Amino acid sequence: MAENDGWRSFLHLLIRPERDPYQVADLGSMSLTLGGVSYSRTDFQVDSRGHMLECSTWHSAASLEGSSCVLHLHSSSGSRCEALQLLPFLLPMGVSVCSFDFTGCGKSEGEYVTLGHDEQHDVENMLEHLHASGVANVAIWGRDLGAVAAIMYLSRSQASRPLPVQALICDSAYSNLEDLCVEFADEQQMHLPGFVVKGGLKVFVSKELNRLVHFRLSDMKPVSRVRSIKNIPAIFLHGENDRVVRARHSRKLASKYGGDKELLLVPGKHSTPRPIGALQACLALIHSSLDLEGTVPAVAARASEQQAGVSRFICEIPKADVAAGSLRLIVLTVSSFGIKLLTPVQEEEIQAFPFQHLKGWKASDDALLIAGINNANEGVTRRFLTSQGQEILSALQNCMRALVEAKGGVVPPTPKVVGSASSKGKSSSSSSKSKK
Numbered sequence: 001m002a003e004n005d006g007w008r009s010f011l012h013l014l015i016r017p018e019r020d021p022y023q024v025a026d027l028g029s030m031s032l033t034l035g036g037v038s039y040s041r042t043d044f045q046v047d048s049r050g051h052m053l054e055c056s057t058w059h060s061a062a063s064l065e066g067s068s069c070v071l072h073l074h075s076s077s078g079s080r081c082e083a084l085q086l087l088p089f090l091l092p093m094g095v096s097v098c099s100f101d102f103t104g105c106g107k108s109e110g111e112y113v114t115l116g117h118d119e120q121h122d123v124e125n126m127l128e129h130l131h132a133s134g135v136a137n138v139a140i141w142g143r144d145l146g147a148v149a150a151i152m153y154l155s156r157s158q159a160s161r162p163l164p165v166q167a168l169i170c171d172s173a174y175s176n177l178e179d180l181c182v183e184f185a186d187e188q189q190m191h192l193p194g195f196v197v198k199g200g201l202k203v204f205v206s207k208e209l210n211r212l213v214h215f216r217l218s219d220m221k222p223v224s225r226v227r228s229i230k231n232i233p234a235i236f237l238h239g240e241n242d243r244v245v246r247a248r249h250s251r252k253l254a255s256k257y258g259g260d261k262e263l264l265l266v267p268g269k270h271s272t273p274r275p276i277g278a279l280q281a282c283l284a285l286i287h288s289s290l291d292l293e294g295t296v297p298a299v300a301a302r303a304s305e306q307q308a309g310v311s312r313f314i315c316e317i318p319k320a321d322v323a324a325g326s327l328r329l330i331v332l333t334v335s336s337f338g339i340k341l342l343t344p345v346q347e348e349e350i351q352a353f354p355f356q357h358l359k360g361w362k363a364s365d366d367a368l369l370i371a372g373i374n375n376a377n378e379g380v381t382r383r384f385l386t387s388q389g390q391e392i393l394s395a396l397q398n399c400m401r402a403l404v405e406a407k408g409g410v411v412p413p414t415p416k417v418v419g420s421a422s423s424k425g426k427s428s429s430s431s432s433k434s435k436k
Contacts, residue, residue, distance in 0.1 A: 007204040010185065014205075015112045015213060019105060020079035027056060027081065039091050046100065048125040049118065051109035055100035055126070056080055057133075058087055064096055065134030068290040071126060072099040073146025075172070076113055079106030082143065085273070089283055094292050096135070100126055102145065115177060116148030116222070117215045123153040124162070131162040139167035139286045144245065144270075147173035148222050151253070154232065155225035167289035168234040169282050172270055174245045175252040177220035181205065183246055226257045233260040235285055237278055244270040 030041050039060050046053045061067065070090050072083040083099035090097050102119050103110035113119075123140075130138060142150040147170035154165060174180040181201050206217045234257055238250035247265055254263040262285075266278050280296070287296045 007200050008208070010181075011205050011208050011212075014181070014184075015114065015209070016104075017077040017113060020077060020081065020101075022079055022081050022106065024107070028084070032058075032087075034088055035092055037092070039087075044129075046125055046129050048103060048122045051103045053100045053103065053109075053122060053126070054080070054107040055098065055129075056083075057096055057098045058083075058091060059096035060091065060094075063134060064130070066136050067096050067134070068094070068292065069096045069098055069130055069135045069138045070286060071123070071130070071138050071140050072097060073119075073123065073140065073142035073149055074099065074102065074105070075144035075146060076105075076115065078143070078145075081106075086141070089279065090286070093283065093287060093296075095139075095286070095290065098126065098130060102149070112213050113145065114213045114215065115174075115220060116145055116152050117220055118213070119145060119149035120152035120156075123149050127165075128162045135163060137164045137166050137290060139169070139290055140165055141169040141171075141282070141286075142173070143171040144173070147171055148220075151222045151226055151229070155222075155228045158231075165232055167285050168229075168232050169237065169285065170234060170250070170253065171237040171274070172239065172242060172245050173222065173236070173250060173253055175221070175223035175249040178217045180245060180249070181217065184244075223252050223256055226253050228258055230258040233285060233289055235262050235264060235282055237264045237266065237274065237282070239268040239270060239272050240265050241268060242270045 024043070027041065027043075032039050032041075037060060039058055042057045042059070044055050044057070046055055057064070057069075059067070070086075072080075072086065074080060074082040079101050080099035083097055087097060100122070101108035102113065102122050104113045127138065140150045140154075142148075150168060150170065151173060154168065178201060185201075201217060210216050234254075236250040236254040236257070238245075238247045240247055250263060250265070254261050262281065264278050264281060266275055268274070284296045286292075
């Protein structure tokens with residue numbers, strides 16, 4: 001009985017991972033501006049297998065008619081929020097971006113995640129919706145669960161596709177579910193011999209999978225399906241130190257892929273932000289495959305900004321929510337769910353800056369004080385995404401420097417850590433204010 005309880009917990013980790021607890025507000029404003037061009041977000045629902053999927057499309061035109069689109073597919077414990085970090089690169093290329101919560105993920109309905117087995121039908125239903133909306137062609141960018149769902153869908157007959165898929169990016173896909181489970185058990189430190197693990201997977205896990213979600217471990221071998229995908233150029237991307245889905249999975253997938261492909265093994269782990277070079281290669285593939293006008297966006301020219309940890313969206317701070325006059329002291333509370341801008345005295349929230357990828361940060365929950373910023377309430381503030389290897393303090397400093405320089409102000413000094421938001425933030429803030 002105890003042994004079965006252990007396998008039952010293992011199964012739960014596979015098909016009922018923790019949902020991303022984001023709020024719709026975490027998707028940001030319904031409109032944003034990048035490089036002087038305005039873009040809009042449209043939220044909608046799609047019925048997939050009797051479950052309502054929560055979806056978003058970011059676009060520049062009033063209509064999607066005749067447009068090209070990148071369909072972003074998130075990871076097993078992720079959500080459509082994962083697409084946010086790609087918007088500053090994809091939207092200026094002239095494509096729309098669509099992302100949604102898979103069945104059983106984020107805000108969508110459904111109880112279980114099926115590791116790509118059923119999610120392939122979510123992909124099909126989303127493509128049917130985009131086709132009905134007038135989208136002409138599409139590229140798919142999938143990560144983890146999303147990459148496997150894309151492979152499973154694309155390995156089916158091309159004649160049944162509602163939209164032509166012109167390019168495929170697979171980040172951290174697994175090649176064989178049974179192999180993944182053996183590795184996962186090892187990472188969970190189950191300390192069992194290999195034959196015992198494989199026996200438990202076959203006797204209990206596979207049978208329970210069939211009972212709960214109607215497939216077996218042996219049904220999920222994407223490596224046996226990729227050879228049938230032809231005429232779609234692909235990039236297989238993987239972190240060399242990934243311990244969730246090991247890099248050898250992408251090596252196997254790339255070696256068997258039926259179309260033109262490139263394997264990119266990059267520094268980092270499963271959720272490490274991908275380096276500029278890998279991002280540039282992905283953008284170049286999308287640009288050429290969708291036959292977009294102009295040149296590939298000069299990501300390399302923005303490398304210093306990315307390496308400084310800043311990738312910007314621009315949004316207005318509501319003036320009605322801010323006291324009149326200049327805010328000479330800006331208080332930012334950093335936690336694992338994002339950053340909040342507070343008033344310097346009352347410490348009331350002015351605006352939140354949610355970033356789901358910050359969940360993985362170990363050094364979080366610090367209250368930061370940045371002094372010397374004038375008229376910030378009348379200007380713009382910027383959301384930012386942190387890059388690999390960059391301290392969050394430096395990222396904040398670069399973010400605020402851009403804000404101040406845009407307003408013709410004086411660049412503030414390096415931010416100062418004053419303690420944790422949960423325990424020392426308030427007392428430290430009060431101390432700083434009294435000194436002022």
